[in-house]
Amino acid sequence: MAAINKIGVFTSGGDAPGMNACIRAVVRSGIYLGKEVVGIRQGYQGMINKNFWDMDARSVSNIIHLGGTILKTARCMEFLTPEGREKAYKNLRSHGIDSLIAIGGDGTATGAEIFSEKYDIPVICIPGTIDNDLYGTDFTLGFDTANNTVIEAIDKIRDTAASHDRLFFIEVMGRDSGCIALRSGIAGGAEAILLPERDTAIDELIKKLETGAKNKKSSSIVIVAEGDKNGGAYDVAKRVKEKFDFYDAKVTILGHLQRGGSPSSFDRVLACRFGYAAVKALINGDTRKIVGIRGNSIALTDLHEALNLHEFKLEEDLMELSTILSI
Incomplete structure (x- = not known):
């Protein structure tokens, strides 16, 4: 794999509290480790529309407490087509973007996997969804x-x-x-x-x-x-x-x-850990992985495994408690 020089970061799908804190962590971690970071506004649609933002450390000042996402999010039917994905790839390459960090749910991760496999562009996904339903992590960003x-x-x-x-x-x-x-x-x-x-x-x-x-x-x-x-x-x-x-x-x-709303302390810290881990994973040569937390440790799971197992199950003790405590 070629060396990583310019990382593109984007949010896609439904917004989740903590996305801005995560963007902040990606940008500052990337810059600290000697890489350029480009924000892609409106997710996959932004790739097709060349909606790129060359970010510096000050671009993410005063956003850690904000809900929503400063990079916006949008549905993109065109990206579902081979022609749309080819256009997105050409736009990324023309801007010098050689790797991606995608923040979102299973739809975002599915798009990232297909795109990365076709064009061999390194990608790391961060689970940003309030549903807490992705395999490979105990908690997703925004759930708390x-x-x-x-x-x-x-x-x-x-x-x-x-x-x-x-x-x-x-x-x-x-x-x-x-x-x-x-x-x-x-x-x-x-x-x-x-x-x-x-x-x-x-x-x-x-x-x-x-x-x-x-x-x-x-x-x-x-x-x-x-x-x-x-x-x-x-x-x-x-x-x-x-x-x-x-x-x-x-x-x-x-x-x-x-x-909506300001992210909790838990989600802010989780966002920071996820963002830093994603940048480190790219620099270390990882691709098509999803960042997660298991126990209290960061873990990487193959994207294909995370999307196809999709066996996040509710805790049996909580299911039992919901009955016991309601009498």
């Missing part, structure tokens, strides 16, 4: 912050639920992963948690709520992951209300509120 945002919302909703003897159905993000729902539900003291990974019959949920009412619970909160097989929170609430009217039932959809 999103989880804390949901917990804060649950706490506030519980105040009004208890004041009015209400049943609240709170829908959180997680089309394929129940990580946010499970952890925020336990931390927020939810009476029930509906997950994509576990089938919960409506009759079973009603029985649980009836038990709570008989035990003189003044209110109840049900956390519903958007990918739960019963449908979203509105569908679940409608079906429950048809058979159970002990509480006045309300629905709250947290939606994109979970993506």
Whole structure:
């Protein structure tokens, strides 16, 4: 592999808290280690549009605390075509960019793998997604912050639920992963948690709520992951209300509120570790790897393995706790 001289960094897919802190770490780590760093605005679309930003250490001042991404993100249908990828590659080469660091979820990583294999350009991926659903890392960038945002919302909703003897159905993000729902539900003291990974019959949920009412619970909160097989929170609430009217039932959809906000301390430190590790990996000759954290150590996983195994499973003890602690 040829020596790395100019690193392109970009964010793609859904934004996640901590992306800016990660960009900062990549830029300053690269410069510290004697490399040039170019920001690519709007992800893969930016490669096609030549939307490049030659960055220095001051380009990333005062961004560590910001949510979103200063490099922006965008969908790019053109990059899905061989012609679009060829155009992107030619633009990168004309600007002298000889390696890439991609920050995003599985869609971002998939695009990076295909691109790198075709044009043999070194690429390292950083898992930036609030869903925490990528193989090869215990935590993805942004998950902790999103989880804390949901917990804060649950706490506030519980105040009004208890004041009015209400049943609240709170829908959180997680089309394929129940990580946010499970952890925020336990931390927020939810009476029930509906997950994509576990089938919960409506009759079973009603029985649980009836038990709570008989035990003189003044209110109840049900956390519903958007990918739960019963449908979203509105569908679940409608079906429950048809058979159970002990509480006045309300629905709250947290939606994109979970993506925004200043990253937590955990996510800021994780972003710094991920960014530095990605730069080091490129300089050391690694390519088509994803940076992760296992235990408290940085680990690199082959991109192909990370994308094809995709076996991130919810912790069994947390699944059990979600039932035990809700009685």
